[in-house]
Amino acid sequence: PPWKFTKSHAEATIGREAFCDVSQEKTSRVRCVAQSQHHVAWDRTPQRVLVLAKRHADDEELDVAYRIARHLHEACGVDVLLADPLYEQIGKRLPAVELWQGEHVSRSPDFVATLGGDGLLLYANTLFQATPPPPVVAFGAGSLGFLAPFDVDDEQTGGTVEETLDEAVSLGEGELEPWPVSLRMRLRCRVVDGASGKVVGGHEALNEVALDRGNSPFLSAVECFCNDEHLTTAQADGLIVATPTGSTAYSLSAGGPMVHPSVNAMVFTPICAHSLSFRPIVFPDSCTLRFDVDPDARADAWVTFDGRSRVCLKRGDSLIVTASPHPLPTVLRLGNTADWFGGLRTHFNFNVRRRQQKIAEQFLNG
Amino acid sequence: PPWKFTKSHAEATIGREAFCDVSQEKTSRVRCVAQSQHHVAWDRTPQRVLVLAKRHADDEELDVAYRIARHLHEACGVDVLLADPLYEQIGKRLPAVELWQGEHVSRSPDFVATLGGDGLLLYANTLFQATPPPPVVAFGAGSLGFLAPFDVDDEQTGGTVEETLDEAVSLGEGELEPWPVSLRMRLRCRVVDGASGKVVGGHEALNEVALDRGNSPFLSAVECFCNDEHLTTAQADGLIVATPTGSTAYSLSAGGPMVHPSVNAMVFTPICAHSLSFRPIVFPDSCTLRFDVDPDARADAWVTFDGRSRVCLKRGDSLIVTASPHPLPTVLRLGNTADWFGGLRTHFNFNVRRRQQKIAEQFLNG
Amino acid sequence: PPWKFTKSHAEATIGREAFCDVSQEKTSRVRCVAQSQHHVAWDRTPQRVLVLAKRHADDEELDVAYRIARHLHEACGVDVLLADPLYEQIGKRLPAVELWQGEHVSRSPDFVATLGGDGLLLYANTLFQATPPPPVVAFGAGSLGFLAPFDVDDEQTGGTVEETLDEAVSLGEGELEPWPVSLRMRLRCRVVDGASGKVVGGHEALNEVALDRGNSPFLSAVECFCNDEHLTTAQADGLIVATPTGSTAYSLSAGGPMVHPSVNAMVFTPICAHSLSFRPIVFPDSCTLRFDVDPDARADAWVTFDGRSRVCLKRGDSLIVTASPHPLPTVLRLGNTADWFGGLRTHFNFNVRRRQQKIAEQFLNG
Amino acid sequence: PPWKFTKSHAEATIGREAFCDVSQEKTSRVRCVAQSQHHVAWDRTPQRVLVLAKRHADDEELDVAYRIARHLHEACGVDVLLADPLYEQIGKRLPAVELWQGEHVSRSPDFVATLGGDGLLLYANTLFQATPPPPVVAFGAGSLGFLAPFDVDDEQTGGTVEETLDEAVSLGEGELEPWPVSLRMRLRCRVVDGASGKVVGGHEALNEVALDRGNSPFLSAVECFCNDEHLTTAQADGLIVATPTGSTAYSLSAGGPMVHPSVNAMVFTPICAHSLSFRPIVFPDSCTLRFDVDPDARADAWVTFDGRSRVCLKRGDSLIVTASPHPLPTVLRLGNTADWFGGLRTHFNFNVRRRQQKIAEQFLNG
Structure with missing residues (x-):
């Protein structure tokens, strides 16, 4: 064909590190597709x-956390770090463990093992704000979630905590397959x-950033931009x-859509x-979203990150959102696809036929 | 860091041509981002x-179509093809034009110029089913749409049909910038x-494929898969x-979301x-969606492509949906981002402050 | 008819002024409120x-249907009618029962006892199209629904089918309270x-009337009116x-709202x-909704009543919808309120705290 | 009060059987329908x-407010009350007007004339909290709204402010028809x-009461009841x-539905x-809704009435919502139906065919 397509690279706007880009130079007649599955393997042992458990763990859960820490240290031969309060709770029984002192690139753990639900992963994410997070191996405590795919003691597959950990420290060694990993944006x-x-x-x-009106009746004069193009003045x-x-x-x-974890995207969802x-x-995750509070707005706005830390966005201030170059890798x-569908099943009753037939019954002759 | 991530390539399931893939081999700590802007330039003049106009064009629109065809032939020196009924309507006034005989790779036009709304682009898409579509330069007739960004005679920018066409045939020549193009999945x-x-x-x-129940009371026993993982039995x-x-x-x-044209994605939206x-x-557009009608379903289902051609999906049949390697490039x-926001403004009143204030008035003291 | 309905007045709970109720003629400064609870009692024994069971009843369900029919005849002393196929299935074991021959005002049953889910009630409703339906006492077979509130053998309350039936034939007699009834519009x-x-x-x-596009791409030129005021031209x-x-x-x-059964309303919900x-x-249920298919529409439309009988609405035809003067009374x-909340709980997991906490977990620290 | 409301019965349009209306005592086989249109007429002149204008009225609007006040006083011969700031703004030009001193049953105005949008009606509503509000005749300033149906100078109907006011003071006199009125719950x-x-x-x-989470991450442990039946624990x-x-x-x-003003209902809509x-x-408006903040909730909640006055709902507190016996009557x-459809048209583009065809175009051949 007489034409060719070229692609300009995604460029940084707020001093982010050089992004790798989808650097196909000549695409002539053919489209690129989205990322597919990544895998993780160890370059060195x-x-x-770092071992984390949910804040209000009960005795049974503390026992499992203890099993994890002990096995990692005694059987796998790695140094174990515990964050508070877990260090307080089980540290005495494990003399060799160390207290986690906060993130330092030089002393970053090689991976994180967690025992808890999705909330614990949000907490783990807060521990690696300035450095690239290490991979996370997440065990669900009781309830499986989107982010904690491993059962403590899986009666179906026969996998125990100890077996999963053995495999985790040996990824890619010998005949072991590398594990599938999600580089969570x-x-x-x-x-x-x-x-x-x-x-x-x-x-x-890891989940979302939210602007809200706090105690004022609504968001006041927030201007929304994508790559410096004005989208709308939010009234919400x-x-x-x-x-x-x-x-x-x-x-x-x-009211936002469910987005498969492999899609390179940010979802922008208005509230009311x-x-x-x-x-x-x-x-697309290559764009820069910006929210300006008009200097003459009637009220300030508020910003919340992952439902926790909350800061005021004063009149004249801006919030700028881009994809971080440092994802959170979860094993x-x-x-x-399979792990995500599992989460949909657990949380939203997807694919549970019994319920669907019941609801359908009203449409049909009894 | 001691770990490395590798990525398995998107693989074909239904004999599609080899996809280019996002072939970064080592991503260590950094995420890839979605595609950004593509541009188009001519390799040769x-x-x-091919010139297309909407089916029920009025006299004024036929005049503009005539201007387009004449200017392309007389001023730009290119061979002009017209599809029926436009060939019938204005062909006599342009002795040198040729009747479009259907798609042949060997005789594919170098680009397409259209005069009409989004519906005409859907029609244009049907003309290039077996071959990669050439780029489309789309003029809006009266109403600007998502897919037809060029005004016939833009009083604001001073651009006329003729000026736009002059630029179109010279893309990337001399000092001319290559034009931004959307490789529409x-x-x-x-x-x-x-x-x-x-x-x-x-x-x-180009827009969507839809399964519907036709004259039966609802979709019956349609099994939905993504990459052969079972998602759900659709009751809808x-x-x-x-x-x-x-x-x-x-x-x-x-109820589906609005998706920016740069996102590499397919939206799966249930109806009721x-x-x-x-x-x-x-x-992600790298996945394969499959819909199986159970052999024991109570009824057949129906499939519609872009709201037109309609075929029966009988009990036992499957519908398989992937991203085509051949996008429709529209200039x-x-x-x-800017063109898309323009479409949102035109169709959905985005960013029209007058209206928003009116609706907001009920929340405020008058 | 042998039954009468009475209506308890809306009563104040938090010291509000005495409300006028719907029977007030002069309302000067005071608003009337919606209907509240009706009750049913027998004027004569x-x-x-008429006894109905769901079409594909299994042996266990047929046994319960038999218990219902026998108890009504032997213990309660009433004549029992059975509709096909139930007459075929259990009629031989009950020589005195009669085959239901269709609705006749003169031979209308005094009440209906049903064993099945919501679908069976939709079927029961089709039996009384020309005459006012008698009250229905509905037993759920297995799954409790919105319309079948009675358990077959309620271990919690100790109520058996037989006890419920004994009470049903004696409503309002002696010390027995009249039963609450829903006059279902x-x-x-x-x-x-x-x-x-x-x-x-x-x-x-009983549930809804639906207009749909059948095999054409969308509803074409349907004009919607309320009390002869034009609302909109439906594009859906x-x-x-x-x-x-x-x-x-x-x-x-x-996407329609859930409407409490005491609200005197019709819900008008567009599809796509x-x-x-x-x-x-x-x-309000006092209004008349009318839908005209334009004589020049591109296609006919289709009408479905309660998801069953389906008729064509040809170009030029109208569908007119009003509240029927004859409700279906269900005991x-x-x-x-309590019965409806029970239905919400059963069908939609309302008030099931376990699930809600799980979903909330993502918002909270683990 | 000097006015009385009458109610026209629901009337049959398509030969349906005579409906019982809400004043019927015995309903045996027949359902009552919702309220239909009320009318207002004067018992005495x-x-x-009371004359109200929107807070930030411009000069042109103040001129119209002056015309209203002067005409009422000079031509209609009634005493005129002005609320601040209107009294400040135009009071000097109208020596006989009086400053509104707040609501007293004994000195309640016979009606209210307003110049402004829906927000002004919300303000007017706040002036009559303890006493039954008098009827309101609402002129729209510039934009017609749901609550302000009268044009200042209607070129279509030839009605001027003065003519509308002449009619307003003479309702039901001589040959004049009583005016339709909405007894707004x-x-x-x-x-x-x-x-x-x-x-x-x-x-x-007049519009709504809203519970919100203020600065806490979500509503915490709010129990929702209808007539003392527990509906759900709100997580929202x-x-x-x-x-x-x-x-x-x-x-x-x-996400709540649009509710016709004649429906006797309260809409309960969760946010997120x-x-x-x-x-x-x-x-139904006959029910009592109650919201209890659990004494052990993690946070207090907030209540806002019509988007204005905001109070804290502390742990252990309750909010109780019923229909007020005193509606706000708006002429x-x-x-x-016709006035409400007019509001839908103005605010939501209902029945504007041009737009609809545009959106539909994407489904059709151009």
């Missing part, structure tokens, strides 16, 4: 592992002060930018938009 | 152009006969798989699902 | 009872031929008018409306 | 009129202190109870409910 969120133009706050969010209770991981959490409650046309929008049990 | 849809296992029908859809009026281009059409009516948990799902006026 | 639907102006079809629908896949009873069935799937502003509308176990 | 909202059991706050809301950002009047305001933004099954619910131009 892991030496340090994080949102790099920056709060920019209107007066000084300086970044005064920020977060690498709030705005959510979610990752695919977060698409099944808060954004879903606000005054205009009926203002619907959830899926943006998968079966793969992106 | 275009020689053949198409859905490769295949109907597979249950008895023979053979592909008995198909379409490369229908199912839609839409491209980003189609996300603002039928899928939006059914019986389960309240069955919500729109965004899948953009400003770029992916 | 019931003599004829039916929709009187009339299809009017455009050429002759005559009513050519109709139905008294379909339109639903539902009763409060039907609000948790098809209309809910299309092309305009984002076309949202579900709740109309309640506890009352309108 | 009105003597005092208000919500009687009471905040009950958990410790003392006393009512510590309240409001008669907020909860709205709206009147039919308010159904097109905040509740609509949260965590459970996908928690959908908007329409309750209609044509009738409940």
Whole structure:
């Protein structure tokens, strides 16, 4: 054909590190497709592992956490770090363990083992804000979630905590297959002060960043931009930018779509938009979203990262959201699609035929 | 870091041509981002152009179509092809034009110029089902749409049809910038006969493929798969798989999200699902969606491509949907984001502050 | 008829001023409120009872149906009617029972006892199209539904089928309280031929009447009126008018609200409306809704009553929907609100805290 | 009061059987239908009129307000009251007018004339919290709304402000028809202190009462009851109870249905409910809704009435919502249905065919 297509690279706007890009130069007649499955393998044997358990763990759960820490140390021969309060709770029984002192690139654990639900993963994410997070092997405590795919003692597959850990420290060794991993996109969120133009706050969010009206009656004069193109003046209770991981959490409650973890996208979901046309929008993760609070707005706005840390977005301030170059890698049990479908089944009753037939019954002759 | 991530390539399931893939081998700590803007330039001067106008064009529109064809032939020196009924309507006034005889790779036009709305682009898409479509330069007739970004005579920018065409035939020559282009994903849809296992029908859809119940009370026993993982047994009026281009059409009516044209995704939107948990799902365009009608289903289902050709999906049959390797390239006026926001403004009143204030008034003191 | 309904007045709970109730003639400064709970009592002892079971009843269910029929005849002393296929299935074991021959005012049963789910009630409703339906005492077979509140053998309350039936035939006698009853609104639907102006079809629908596009791509030029005021020209896949009873069935799937059975309303819910502003509308049951298919429409439309009988609405024809003067009375176990909440719990997991906590977990620290 | 309301009965349009109407005592086989149109007429000539204009009226609007006040005083011979700031702004030019001193039953105006949008009606409603509000004749300033049906100078009908006012003071006199009026339900909202059991706050809301989470991450342990039956434990950002009047305001933004003003109902709409099954619910206005904040909840909640006055609902407190016996009567131009459809047209583009065809174009051949 007489034409050729070229592609300009994704460019940084807020001083982010050089992104790798989809660097096909000549695509002539053929489209690129989205990322597919990643895998993880060890370049060298892991030496340090951080163990986390949910904050209000009961005795039974503490026992499992103890099993994890002990096995890692005694059988796998790695150094074990415990964060508080777990260090307080089981540290005495494990003299060799170390207290986690916060993130340092030089002393970053080689992987993280967690015992708890999706909330614990949000907590784990807060521990690696300045450095690239290590892979996470997540055991569900009682309830399996989207982010914790491993059973403690899987009666079906016969896998125990100890067996899973044995495999985790040996990934890619000998005949072992590399494990499927999800490089979970994080949102790099920056709060920019209107007066000084300086970044005064920020977060690498795993689920979502949300703007809300706090105690004022609605979001006041928030201008929304994508790559500096003006989209709309938000008239709403709030705005959510979610990752695919977060698409099944808060954004879903606000009417957003469910987004498969392999899609390179950010979901922009308004909360109670005054205009009926203002619907959830899926943006590519290569774009920069910006939210300016008008200097003459009637009220300030509020920003919340993953439902926790909450900061005020004053009149004149901006919130800038891009894809972080540093994802949170979580080890998968079966793969992106199978693990995610498992989460849909657990949380949303997908594919449970009994219920569907019941609901359908009203349409049919009894 | 001690770990490395590898990525398995997207693999063909239904004999599609080798896909280019996002072939970064080592991504260590950094995520790839979605495609960004593509551009188009000529490798050699275009020689053949197909001109299309909407079916029920009025006299004024036929005059513009005539201007387009004449200017391309007389001023730009290219061979002009006209499809029926336009050949009937204005062919006599342009002795040198040729009647479009259907798609042949060897005689494919170098680009297509259209005069009409989004519906005309859907029609243009049907003309290039077996071959990669050439780029389209689309003029809006009266109403600007998502797919037809060029004004006939733009009083704001001073651009006329003739000036736009002059630029189109010279893309990338001399000092001219290459034009931004959208490589619009198409859905490769295949109907597979249950008895023979053979592909008995198909379409490369630009907007969406829809399953519906026809005259039976609901979709009966349709099993939904992604990459051979079972998602759910659909209990619904229908199912839609839409491209980003189609996300603002039928899928939006059914509650689907708006998807920026740069997102590499397929939107899976149920119509009147019986389960309240069955919500729109965004899948990566690297996946294969499959829909099986159970051999024991109470009724057949129906498949519609872009709202037109309609075929029966009999008990035992399957519909398989993947991303087509051959996108429909449409030339953009400003770029992916700006053109798309223009469409949102035109169709959905985005960013029209007058209206928003009116609706907001009820919340405020008058 | 042998029964009468009484209505308890709305009563104040939090010291509000005495409300006028619907029977007040002069309302000067005070608003009337909606209907509250009705009750049913016998004017004379019931003599004829129709017994229905679901079409594909298994042996266990046939046994219960037999217990119902025998107890009514032997212990309660009433004449028992059975509809086919139940007459075929258990008639031989009950020599005195009679085959149901269709509705005749003169031979109408005094009440109906049913064993099955919501679908069976839709079937029961089809048996009383021309005459006012008698009260229905509905036993759930296995699954409790919105319309079948009575357990076959309630281990919690100790109530058996026999005890419930004993009470049913003695309502209001002696010290027995009259039973709460729901006078379930039916929709009187009339299809009017455009050429002759005559009513050519109709139905008294318990759940909903739905217009759909059949095999054409969308509803074509259907004009919607309320009390002869023009509301809109529908551009949609379909339109639903539902009763409060039907609000948790098809209309809910299309995005309609859940409507408490005491609300005197019709829910008008579009299916896949092309305009984002076309949202579900709740109309008073005193209004007349009319849908005209334009004589120049591109296609006919289709009408379905309670998901069953399906008729064509040709170009020029009209569908007229009003509240039927003849409701379907269903006996309640506890009352309108309590029984309905029970249905929400069973069908939609309302008030099941375990699930809610799980979903909430993602918002919280683990 | 000097006015009385009468109610026309629901009338048959398509030969249906004579309906019983709400005044019927014995309903045996026949259902009652919802209220239909009310009308207003004077029992004695009105003597005092309160005039209101929107807070930030421009000069042109102040001129119209002056015309209203002067005409009422000079031509109609009634005493005119002005509220601040209007008294400040135009009082000097009208020596005989009086400053509105707040509501007193003994000195209540006979009607209210307003110049402004829907927000002004919300303000007017706040002036009559303890006494039954008098009828309101509402002129739209610039934009017609749901609540302000009268044009200032209607070029279509030839009606001027003065002519409308002449008619307003003479309702039901001589040959004049009584005017259609909407007895707009208000919500009687009471905040009950958990410790003392006393009512510590309240409001008669015209649009809605909303519970929100303020600055806490979500509503915490709010128990929802209808007539003391437990519905659910709310896990959501907020909860709205709206009147039919308010159904097109905040509740609509949260996904609630549009409710015709004649429906006797309260709409209960969750905001971002965590459970996908928690959908908007329409309750009869005869019921009592109660919301208890658990004494052990993690956070307090907040209550807002019509988007204004905001109070804290502390742990242990309750909010109780019933229909107020005192509606806000607003005079209609044509009738409940026609005026409401006019509002839908103005606010939501209902029945604007040009737009609909545009959106539909994508489904059709151009």
